[in-house]
Amino acid sequence: MKSEKQKWRSRLGLIVLLAGLATWLGVICYSIATEPPKGAPNLQALRADVQKAVHDEDGDTLQNLFDEDTVSDGYAGSYVKKLGPKPVEPLQAVVKRRYGTSFVVVSGTAGQRPLCTAWQVKEKDGRQLLDGVAPAWNLCSD
Structure with missing residues (x-):
């Protein structure tokens, strides 16, 4: 038979375990709820966000601008790593x-x-996103 001290330790252990689980779930829910939405609200904001992400070499922000089904x-x-050292003239x-x-x-x-x-x-869903599929037209020649 368990002594009172052992019962108390078991209950305390269970309380600590449940509190840890609740904290972990809370952190997961908070990170999901505060995650920035994909893309940008309009075309000019998308262009500006791409410009800033490339300039700052911020792959995470750039990734968030893409439709996740296309890259x-x-x-x-x-992509950001392949850009190499920062150019004198920004992209x-x-x-x-x-x-x-x-x-x-x-x-x-x-x-x-x-x-x-x-x-x-x-x-x-009302947001502007980049599509990772290569365009059919050469937009770099003009």
Whole structure:
């Protein structure tokens, strides 16, 4: 038979375990609730967010601008790493339109080489998102 001291320790252990579980669940719920929404509210905000993320070499912020169904989890981080050292002239993000479709085009010089990347813009749930599928048109030649 358990002594009173053992019973008390068992109850205390159970209370500590339940409190830890409740805290863990609270942290998970809070992080989900405060996660920023994907994309941007409008096209110009999306362009500005891309510009800032590329300039700041912030792969996490850039990743959050993509439709998650069109790129892998590490796509933006890999893209930012490939840019190399910060150029003297910062990369520029501009909006271009072709045949009724909008694109965000990032261009400039990365390291010693010219760089140009274009992403189609799509709307999803009222937010503007980048589509990781390569556009059909060469938007870097004009």
